[in-house]
Amino acid sequence: MNTIVVTGGAGFIGSNLVEELLFLGNRVICLDNFSTGKRENILPYLDNSHFTLIEGDIRNMDDCRKAVDGADYVLHEAALGSVPRSIKDPITTNEVNVSGFLNILVASRDAKVKRFIYAASSSTYGDSPSLPKVEEVIGKPLSPYAITKYVNELYADIFAKTYGMECIGLRYFNVFGRRQDPNGAYAAVIPLFVKKLMNHESPVINGDGEYSRDFTYIDNVIRMNLRAIETTNPQAVNQVYNTAYGERTTLNQLVAYLKEYLGELDPDILKIKTIYGANRAGDIPHSLANIDKAKQLLAYNPKYNVRDGLKQAVQWYWKNL
Numbered sequence: 442m443n444t445i446v447v448t449g450g451a452g453f454i455g456s457n458l459v460e461e462l463l464f465l466g467n468r469v470i471c472l473d474n475f476s477t478g479k480r481e482n483i484l485p486y487l488d489n490s491h492f493t494l495i496e497g498d499i500r501n502m503d504d505c506r507k508a509v510d511g512a513d514y515v516l517h518e519a520a521l522g523s524v525p526r527s528i529k530d531p532i533t534t535n536e537v538n539v540s541g542f543l544n545i546l547v548a549s550r551d552a553k554v555k556r557f558i559y560a561a562s563s564s565t566y567g568d569s570p571s572l573p574k575v576e577e578v579i580g581k582p583l584s585p586y587a588i589t590k591y592v593n594e595l596y597a598d599i600f601a602k603t604y605g606m607e608c609i610g611l612r613y614f615n616v617f618g619r620r621q622d623p624n625g626a627y628a629a630v631i632p633l634f635v636k637k638l639m640n641h642e643s644p645v646i647n648g649d650g651e652y653s654r655d656f657t658y659i660d661n662v663i664r665m666n667l668r669a670i671e672t673t674n675p676q677a678v679n680q681v682y683n684t685a686y687g688e689r690t691t692l693n694q695l696v697a698y699l700k701e702y703l704g705e706l707d708p709d710i711l712k713i714k715t716i717y718g719a720n721r722a723g724d725i726p727h728s729l730a731n732i733d734k735a736k737q738l739l740a741y742n743p744k745y746n747v748r749d750g751l752k753q754a755v756q757w758y759w760k761n762l
């Protein structure tokens with residue numbers, strides 16, 4: 442049985458990882474300060490004897506040391522997400538995403554964990570115009586958030602080289618699925634649009650709707666994290682990987698899919714019109730991952746394309762919103 446720390450385990454991606462790791466028979470320690478995560482996300486596990494919640498902050502070194510003490514693996518998900526949030530408050534984003542990252546990395550090094558796996562981001566591709574994105578070709582960051590996620594990669598690389606740690610960075614591409622929060626100023630586009638449509642309100646697209654993203658269903662992301670834990674291929678460690686499906690969907694297509702799936706549950710949703718607004722600062726026009734590296738080195742094979750993932754997500758929101 443492995444002991445696995447999930448920082449940010451009360452958040453969207455973290456709580457899905459907690460659920461799967463417990464299901465697979467691991468002992469799981471969740472470190473979270475509930476700044477964007479929710480207690481209800483981990484409520485089902487609180488009385489599981491294999492689950493420990495440490496309510497604490499990655500900006501506090503003692504909390505980090507307490508969480509990783511005796512751990513085999515760390516999945517570091519805790520961060521302040523959202524490009525607009527980082528533009529509004531770059532200092533807090535940096536404190537959590539850079540200083541907090543460094544704390545948990547140092548604590549993991551000192552606790553001699555077997556491997557440190559962390560949430561990196563497709564935002565690291567910044568202004569690079571090349572498509573699809575391959576791991577080795579990045580541009581300049583377009584937001585404070587993107588800087589912090591790139592700094593994470595630089596630190597992980599240096600810790601691998603300097604202290605012999607095993608690190609793997611997973612550059613997530615627009616993840617979506619059950620438990621992603623539709624509320625608040627910094628909600629991600631899919632839960633936001635699902636909520637709007639369910640309330641019979643118009644979704645607002647920033648720009649003309651032809652910006653595109655490699656929307657990635659949560660189960661593909663869980664699979665990548667498991668592969669990063671399990672791999673025994675020495676060439677697979679101390680790398681960063683695109684974590685995506687490898688398909689591009691425009692915002693206009695996305696709204697059409699959501700209307701189609703929600704329209705099966707409530708036909709009035711088919712009549713809702715989309716509103717178009719201005720482009721948002723810091724947004725990259727197109728994002729599409731080349732996932733060959735993960736396929737070759739991690740034997741990653743994503744199961745859910747965007748349509749299959751959206752069908753699952755819509756069902757979940759329909760029952761839970």
Ligand SMILES: NC(=O)c1ccc[n+]([C@@H]2O[C@H](COP(=O)([O-])OP(=O)(O)OC[C@H]3O[C@@H](n4cnc5c(N)ncnc54)[C@H](O)[C@@H]3O)[C@@H](O)[C@H]2O)c1
Nearest residue numbers: 449451452453454474476477478498499519520560613616
């Ligand atoms: N969702 C995406 O599409 C996406 C894309 C790229 C990268 N990521 C990265 O994946 C990770 C998880 O994202 P998510 O979408 O699940 O976001 P989320 O906001 O749902 O989860 C983040 C979790 O971290 C916790 N947290 C924040 N600050 C903390 C602190 N100082 N100490 C302890 N816990 C803290 C929050 O309470 C929350 O539970 C983040 O690192 C994010 O940057 C996400």
